[in-house]
Amino acid sequence: MSVETTTPPPRLRGRTGGIMVLLVPLMLVLFISNLDQTIVATALPSIGHDLHDTANAPWIVTGYLLTSAITTLIFGKLGDMYGRKKIFQFSIAVFLIGSLLSGLADGMGLLIAFRALQGIGAGGLNSLVQAIMGDLVPARQRSKYQAVTGMVATLALIAGPLLGGAFSDGLNWRYIFYINLPIGVTALVAVAAKLHLPRPATTAGPIDYAGGLIAAVFTGAVLLFTTWGGNEHPWTSKVILGLIALSIVTLITYLLIERRAAHPITPLHLFRSSVFNLALIQFFLATLVLFVAMLYVPAFLQTVQHRTAFTAGLFVIPLLAGLVAAALISGPVITHTGRYKIYPIIGSLVTGTGMWLISRSTAGTGALTLIAELFLAGIGIGFFVQVSLLAGQNAAEHRDLGVATGTLNFFKSIGGALGAALFGALLTAGLTHGSPVHAFHTVFLWTVPAMAVALISSLAMKEKPLSEEMLEVAEGKAEVPEY
The missing domain is CATH 1.20.1250.20 (MFS general substrate transporter like domains)
Incomplete structure (x- = not known):
């Protein structure tokens, strides 16, 4: 109506x-x-x-x-x-x-x-x-x-x-x-x-409240069992097994709700596109690594190198500067060439290298060395953030552009949340059973396999030609409709 x-x-x-x-x-x-x-x-x-x-x-x-x-x-x-x-x-x-x-x-x-x-x-x-x-x-x-x-x-x-x-x-x-x-x-x-x-000129129909509630329960259950498993509770404990079972049940329930909802939060036909699915993976992993770097590099500087909180915060600037620089470079080039597949490939390699170098940091690592490594990691993440979003939007039909963007942003937020929670659990376990240097080394090193998965997904992605609308978005001349 x-x-x-x-x-x-x-x-x-x-x-x-x-x-x-x-x-x-x-x-x-x-x-x-x-x-x-x-x-x-x-x-x-x-x-x-x-x-x-x-x-x-x-x-x-x-x-x-x-x-x-x-x-x-x-x-x-x-x-x-x-x-x-x-x-x-x-x-x-x-x-x-x-x-x-x-x-x-x-x-x-x-x-x-x-x-x-x-x-x-x-x-x-x-x-x-x-x-x-x-x-x-x-x-x-x-x-x-x-x-x-x-x-x-x-x-x-x-x-x-x-x-x-x-x-x-x-x-x-x-x-x-x-x-x-x-x-x-x-x-x-x-x-x-x-x-x-x-x-509003029209009412868009009933909100998919059931889908939103089940999505929240599913996400919370996944975050809890990935962070508590092996730390707060053994993997075979009733709590962890119960959370895993809850995750599976709520995922199946969510898919059934979205399949039948008149106005679903996540239209399932979006996932028929392999390009869209791979873009989700890349967006998720890029944000996960970004939050690991933003949260735990300052913690490393305060805990291991005994820097003040304000000084530690300064080191996030080169990470974000690299991200912004990469996005500014890739956007106009993509607009000019219409090609984008190469950027996530480069991004996964550069980010993985940067985070591996950061994982080797010790109490004696110099400030300039760490700044250069953070800037390198930021450049790689910048290629991901810009291009994964663009590729995912481009894979959706125009009528689904808003919900596609909402789904991509949801996976981005979950990547950040899981990066904070899961790697925080790794850090806590490492600090409990070993030296601080080794604990942070483990946290940063585990981002490298994540970038290996991102590299595989980037190589597997088929490059769908960009629509005129997406070319304008890449150049900053247009915006994507909001959902």
């Missing part, structure tokens, strides 16, 4: 300043949502020490990524059905409540729970900002604003470790969460006063 409205699309024309009045609060929201992906990284040792629970500290990151992955799939469609402004305001409010409660938490369990609440809001922010920009800015004018929002997101990712380290060293780790409050409240007030969007 559809509901018609006579409200015209809120396209903004005229002076750039008028558009920026509305885009500023969106960019503030984009800043804090990206900031919280990295700001906790350098503070994990301090938080774990203060709350007397270093073993479960990685779940501060994992809980956030897990819930944001699920709501990224759901909130975009809620915006289509009930209007983006209402859902956007709700997401900001939940994010701010989660931030406040995280700052007030006096135990690790509470902090993890409140971070999961914060992640629920973050998933809505991530899925709605670009969709609202699509409402406000005509397609032909959108690319120049893309550059600005891209800079904001990159700045937030780089600023995160630095601010996290600075707060841990100079103030208190709780300010990591409190910093969101003035920025978020400012954005919330500006959105309420200035952002006017029409009611």
